[in-house]
Amino acid sequence: MSNWDGIFSVEQIDDLLQLAEQYDKVFCLIDENTKKYCLPEFEKYDFNIQHYLEIKSGEQHKNIDTCKILWNELMKHGATRNSLLINLGGGVIGDMGGFVAATYKRGVDFIQMPTTLLAMVDASIGGKTGIDFMGLKNQIGLIKKAKGVFVNPAFLKTLPLNELQSGFAEMMKHALIDSNEHWKELGEIENLRELTEEAIFKSIGIKMNIVAADEQDNEVRKILNLGHTVGHALESYFLQTANKLTHGAAVAAGILAEFYLAKELGFEVEDFIEKYAKLYLKHFEKVNLQEVYFKELIEIMQHDKKNIGNEICFSLITGKQERQIDITASHLQIRKALLRYSEL
Numbered sequence: 001m002s003n004w005d006g007i008f009s010v011e012q013i014d015d016l017l018q019l020a021e022q023y024d025k026v027f028c029l030i031d032e033n034t035k036k037y038c039l040p041e042f043e044k045y046d047f048n049i050q051h052y053l054e055i056k057s058g059e060q061h062k063n064i065d066t067c068k069i070l071w072n073e074l075m076k077h078g079a080t081r082n083s084l085l086i087n088l089g090g091g092v093i094g095d096m097g098g099f100v101a102a103t104y105k106r107g108v109d110f111i112q113m114p115t116t117l118l119a120m121v122d123a124s125i126g127g128k129t130g131i132d133f134m135g136l137k138n139q140i141g142l143i144k145k146a147k148g149v150f151v152n153p154a155f156l157k158t159l160p161l162n163e164l165q166s167g168f169a170e171m172m173k174h175a176l177i178d179s180n181e182h183w184k185e186l187g188e189i190e191n192l193r194e195l196t197e198e199a200i201f202k203s204i205g206i207k208m209n210i211v212a213a214d215e216q217d218n219e220v221r222k223i224l225n226l227g228h229t230v231g232h233a234l235e236s237y238f239l240q241t242a243n244k245l246t247h248g249a250a251v252a253a254g255i256l257a258e259f260y261l262a263k264e265l266g267f268e269v270e271d272f273i274e275k276y277a278k279l280y281l282k283h284f285e286k287v288n289l290q291e292v293y294f295k296e297l298i299e300i301m302q303h304d305k306k307n308i309g310n311e312i313c314f315s316l317i318t319g320k321q322e323r324q325i326d327i328t329a330s331h332l333q334i335r336k337a338l339l340r341y342s343e344l
């Protein structure tokens, strides 16, 4: 299924096993969920695991304290420069496992084995690894490519629906950025449990192409932040409430709000708004966004790492063949866009 360097589909498992055989010891990082739900599938393949490293699931554990435990475990179990770490899990396991491997003894190789849809189509592609620090996301990390990424949709069978939605938001984003044809295919999906391997690989291909054009994340790759300025603000805002949003649910809402913003800025995006809103509402519940939240949301956006100087920056689709990065908007324009979303 995959023709891309380093991406392995289930049919290519023998190549991946061969690659893993070249290492002196193979370690595998899991959390309690991937241990329960993904190990049975993983153990069908004989990776000859020396030792399983187990951590607790959740973003709150993606930090330096967990890394210390993992470096220590690797040392205790004799991991050398020539050992391999397999990260079996969602984006938290992939980001942190990648970071731990990339820094242990100045760097050992690792394989990403994404088990969430978001990790398959997004987090495990592009080599970004890292952890949260001082309460801020992904502050410490580095870009290091995995030796391989194994994409096996069988893992998705046990994934809760809200986590499937989360990954689907990034798939919609990829399709909007790059492929009208892929967008049409996504539009035909009635139930996210029916998502095909083909659709997943298409989405991966789009991200791979964008990353290949800009591995160090300087320019082109910034378009992948579509929906993320508003999305991150919503995610952070609702984190403090009882109604937490998954990353994808926040981004899916953010994409729509940013289309409204593009319109507010004078770009011709009415067609996009219509087609996006339709698919969005088919799979997502609208976020309960109230005007009293706007001030704090804009304050959060002011700390977005994409900003230039004091200006809040957006990556936007601005027309049929137009995508633009570093677009700034006034607080009033942002408020109007948020208002339009809340009135949807």
Ligand SMILES: NC(=O)c1ccc[n+]([C@@H]2O[C@H](COP(=O)([O-])OP(=O)(O)OC[C@H]3O[C@@H](n4cnc5c(N)ncnc54)[C@H](O)[C@@H]3O)[C@@H](O)[C@H]2O)c1
Pocket: 031, 032, 033, 034, 037, 038, 057, 058, 059, 062, 089, 090, 091, 092, 093, 095, 115, 116, 117, 118, 119, 122, 123, 124, 125, 126, 127, 128, 129, 137, 138, 155, 156, 157, 158, 159, 160, 163, 166, 247
């Ligand atoms: N490196 C990148 O380029 C990049 C891109 C996007 C997101 N990320 C990072 O990814 C992380 C989010 O990843 P995520 O959405 O995969 O969340 P996650 O890793 O927290 O996984 C979500 C939940 O699903 C559970 N789970 C995983 N696989 C399962 C399965 N097959 N069946 C049942 N449960 C399963 C996990 O234990 C967890 O509780 C964030 O830390 C984010 O910063 C990184």
Ligand SMILES: [Zn+2]
Pocket: 170, 228, 247, 251
């Ligand atoms: Zn995202």
